[in-house]
Amino acid sequence: MKTHFIAIGGSAMHNLAIALKDKGYQVTGSDDAVFEPSRSRLEKKGILPEQMGWFPEKITSEIDAVILGMHAHQDNPELARAKELGLKIYSYPEFLYEQSKNKTRVVIAGSHGKTTITSMILHVLNFHQKEVDFMVGAQLEGFDCMVKLTEDNDFMVLEGDEYLSSPIDLRSKFLLYQPNIALLSGIAWDHINVFKTFDDYIEQFRRFVASITAGGVLVYNEEDPEVVKVVENAENYFRKIPYKTPEYEIVSGKVHLKTEMGDVPLSVFGAHNLLNMEGARYICHTLGIMDEDFYEAIMSFKGASKRLEKVEREDNGTLYKDFAHAPSKVKATVKAFQEQFKNEKKYGFLELHTYSSLNPVFLEQYDHAMDGLDEAVVFYSEDALKIKRMEPISPDLIKEKFKNENLKVFTNAEDLHAYWNTLDKTRGVYLMMSSGNFGGLDLTK
Template structure:
């Protein structure tokens, strides 16, 4: 089967391209910008396009299917050519469903925690050598590629994203999967560039619950008010399994779950992560993994890439990087850090990088999220605002939105770098939250 990817360099897209090649398909692709680690991984597999850009001449009738990435726009030259030839065009989630429609689909959704929960489930299954197909949005220890597709596996584990499917399909990605087993970890407004109001944002989650196949299962966070409303308001038939934060204690800096089987030591920390573990446990139970086996495996879970990930440095600094950028994620990560390092001076750095986080209306959602730390820093790039064609922001607007008059705000990477170099890294604990790279700061130095 001949498959062509339009926007092959995306974090999800390049993983799917590699997975399909490993499955025996003939794969080609194009993109106008490919960054690391996608570039090196595609090159290693012989899938890196020789030139960057769009080349409609690549599109011909020998192609069986075109997979369209979210990065590609409706006026993409290759997309226009594919439509002219009447080729079958799939969005990323549409193609994943096509590959898994005869399997039991397990879909993990939620505004926060879905990557971590999916990673936990895959870690446990991998630990017990239970083979499944999967798609997850972060690099995970022990896994070479973050998409796996086979003919023989019975289960498909999918991280379910509420963002749009493609330039041709405005449906949320997770609405295409039709789960047999689903999980919702929590709901907190995000992606304001697409979902203009909180009600707009909630609606896809209602539809997601409604898409669970008859007689299916929903595992849901009973500590989240919006999740409870949606779950109890659903009209379709499925089994409901609630979960909540399990009891735990921190002993000499080590987090221990308190269970009927005794204390279970963990390699991760934070109340939100313990809540994620409990959700993952109930999903694994549906897949035939009992509590004892789950706990045996989860003890060795070190976290998904960039989710409270410890950075190894040459000095004695305590430094973690975290993908947190939405308000609910920032709040959870800060709370986890305060609890984990109660005797340390905490430096919390946040980069405002996404469309939502740079929107003056949405900024109000960040109120008090950085409170409780001794040194709170926010960085955003004025140049990035110009590139995104967004209205200018002032440091005072940021301080007002965060309700934190002591907040330090930097708008130029050079000033941020100078301040970063002035700090004694051996004192305190550093939490670096961003979906970007803080203007190029090397956190490992």
């Protein structure tokens, strides 16, 4: 099968391209820019575009499938040529469904926790040498690629994202998967640029639950009232399995899970991670993994990439980075950090750089998000606001919305870096929350 990727360099797209190459497909692609690690990984497989840009002549009638990434625009010249030739054009999730429609599909959804839960499930299955196809949104220890596709495996585990499928398909990605088994971890308003009201956002999850196949299974977080409402109001038939935070204690800085089989020491921390773990346990149970085997495997789970991931520093200072940027994620991560390091001085840094996080209306959601930290810092770039054509935001407004008068607010990278350099990283513990890089800050030094 011959496939062509429009915007092959994306974090999800390049992994799918590699997975198809590994499956024996012919793979070509284009992009206007490809950054690391996508560039090296595509080059290693021999599918990095020779030139950057869009080339309609690459699109021929011999192509069986064109896969369109979100990074491309509706007026993309390669897309126009594909339409002209009447080629089959897929979004990323639509193509994943095509690859898995004859398998049992397990879809992990929710505003927060879905990457971690999917990662936990795959870690356990890999530990016990259970082969499944998968797609996950983070690089995992022990896995070469974030997507695996085969002809042989009976199951496919998919991280289900509520964001748009492609520039020409404005459905939420997870609506295309039609899960046989699903998990819903939580609902907290996100992607305000697409879902203008909270009800618009919740509606995507209503539709997701409605898309579960007849007689399927839904594992859901019973501690989230919005999730409970969506599940209780669902009209389709499926089996409902609720989960909640399990009992645990922290002994000498290490989390121990309380189970019927005794205490299970873990390599991760935070109540939200233990809640995620419980959801993963129930999903693994539906896949034939018994509790004893689950606990044996999960002890060695160190976390998904950039999810409370410890950074090795030259000075041996204690620093964790986390992908948290949406309000619910920030609050959960800060709470976990406070609980884990009760007796240490705690520094927390948050970068705001997504469209939602820089929207004054949405900033209300961050109230008290940084409370409990000894030093709390928020950074956003005034230049980023200009690029996004958004109105300026004052540091005072940030303090007001966060309801934290002691918040330090930086609006340019040089000032942030200067402050960072005044801190002795061997004293206290540091939490760095961003889906960006704090204006190029090197966290290892």
